[in-house]
Amino acid sequence: MMRMSIAGVAGFVLVFIESYIVMSLKKYEAIDFGGIAPFVSVWTMNFFLVFSILTHIKFWYEDREAQREEEAxxxxRFLN
Incomplete structure (x- = not known):
């Protein structure tokens, strides 16, 4: 649930960062997404990008913790 919340907010922020980059590169003053549907599509793509990154980070962290426990x-066993 936490990953979904973070991904939703970060995906929304990424829409504006991406828009700012396009506006800067192309010297635009504004961007028209063409309605709510294209905006939501971009937001959804960013959501799944951030969600997948967070999922991989979670799996990496869990794997690292399991390795540390195994090493401990x-x-x-070696000391006893």
């Missing part, structure tokens, strides 16, 4: 258990 091996050290304890």
């Amino acid at each position: 258990a091996q050290r304890d």
Whole structure:
């Protein structure tokens, strides 16, 4: 649930960052998304991008913790 919340907010922020980059590169003063549907489509793509990145970070962290626990258990067996 936390990943979804963060991904939703970060996806929304990314829409504006991407818009600012396009406006700067092309010297535009404004961007018209053409309605709410294209805006939501861009937001959705950004949501899934951030969500997948956060999911990979979560799996990496869980794997790292499991390795640390395993190494600690091996050290304890070796010392005893």
